[in-house]
Amino acid sequence: NNIQLKLSYFFGNT
């Protein structure tokens, strides 16, 4: 099975 990653894992808050 695959796990869906979240965008916050890649992009930081500005």
Place this chain on the structure above:
Amino acid sequence: MFEARLVEGSLLKKVMESIKDLLNEASWDCSGNGMCLQAMDSSHVALVSLMLKSDGFENYRCDRSISLGINLASMSKILKCASNDDIITIRAEDDADAITFMFESPKQDRVSDYEMKLMNLDTEHLGIPDTEYACVIKMPSGEFSRICRDLSVLGDSVIICCTKDGVRFSAKGDLGNGNIKLAQSANVDKEEEAVVVDMREAVTLTFSLRYLNFFTKAAPLSSQVSLSMSEDVPLMVEYKINDKEGDSKGYVRYYLAPKIED
């Protein structure tokens, strides 16, 4: 005072159709450069970044930067009241709690205006790093829509494998598996029908088809779509917003975090 007049009003209708199923609400950030919108879907897996350039409007006035908090389903419903050939003007006073949409028929014999309440949104902005992607695939937007739709029959996820030979889209599930291979176009008469792969490194990534199918709602905006990929970073799917003459008026970009093996 903010005012923007778009003669090809159908473009704004198409822009709303491209985001309304993915996002509930978002802020239009209006400045001298144009109208921008950045928002994530409620599960924080996909992000929309969209730009309508000020010089893409026939009239554009933005006295000071403002952020217009919008319920996108409501805006989409109101824009459906505009005919496809209507001229659309968006207007908001500084510090206003409402936005006005005016629709003019091409002959100016029918003018309608709709006022919509604005929302106070506490929006978080993500910093999207400039990325040199390992693969950039350009293909007809209709082809990408069809691939996402067809592979959804088989499974929830698609594996996109990009090599120098072309691109392969694969899905598998309980009923079996499917693969669609696209070769680079050798010679095409029409640029919009071409498949072009610009590859520095081969990349294989897995993505949710549910989100990709949301993204393909932007296909009416552009005959071509580009998929930009690097290992272990979100996919970027870009539809350029071009007018009837082919001049660039902006873009809709979607970012989607990959799936990884458990």
